[in-house]
Amino acid sequence: MSTPRAYRALQAEINAGIASGAISTPISNAEANELPYLQGVILEGLRLHPPFTGLPFKVVPPEGDVMDGRRVPGGTLVAPNFAATGRHREVFGEDADVFRPERWIEAEPGRRMEMRRVAEMVFGYGRWGCAGKMIAFLELNKVFVEVSLSFVLVSFSGPLSLRLSEVRR
Numbered sequence: 001m002s003t004p005r006a007y008r009a010l011q012a013e014i015n016a017g018i019a020s021g022a023i024s025t026p027i028s029n030a031e032a033n034e035l036p037y038l039q040g041v042i043l044e045g046l047r048l049h050p051p052f053t054g055l056p057f058k059v060v061p062p063e064g065d066v067m068d069g070r071r072v073p074g075g076t077l078v079a080p081n082f083a084a085t086g087r088h089r090e091v092f093g094e095d096a097d098v099f100r101p102e103r104w105i106e107a108e109p110g111r112r113m114e115m116r117r118v119a120e121m122v123f124g125y126g127r128w129g130c131a132g133k134m135i136a137f138l139e140l141n142k143v144f145v146e147v148s149l150s151f152v153l154v155s156f157s158g159p160l161s162l163r164l165s166e167v168r169r
């Protein structure tokens, strides 16, 4: 909503998908996975605005551990900072602070996989990782397309030069 260029590009992909029959009503999860711009929007949203903003602390076992080459004593609380991992310049590029879904389309497959692994950190990993991750992706895959059928979304938090006639089918 606060990146009108991306909003228009997403709406164009949705409109084209409906016109060609690639999108059913309601859209299926498999169909959504085939929409590259939608996937970029979802992953940019997750990495720049992690829905879970707390620190999911874990306790280092009594014998201690080695993390990133550093010895960490037993009993230490450690947690990932999702706000930082999602904006890692080495992973997402120098423009990591910018909402730019195209980065997911441009990236080579190996790089895209690495970006995805880091973006998905917002769900945690391993034993304590989010048990609802697949349901969350299923919901994200559907919500933007379905909402776009009935509504034009407008952001009140920033400048918006979106002309309704441009996004309405």
Ligand code: HEM
Pocket: 050, 051, 052, 056, 122, 123, 124, 125, 127, 128, 129, 130, 131, 132, 133, 135, 136
């Ligand atoms: C975008 C949406 C979501 C995000 C970002 C998210 C994120 C997280 C995070 C960060 C954790 C803790 C991981 C840790 O402690 O290391 C977690 C745990 C969990 N989440 Fe989610 N979650 C989402 C949606 C959902 C949904 C839709 C469900 C259920 C349908 C769900 C069910 C759970 C459960 C059951 C746990 C606890 C897993 C365990 O302790 O074994 N989550 N989630």
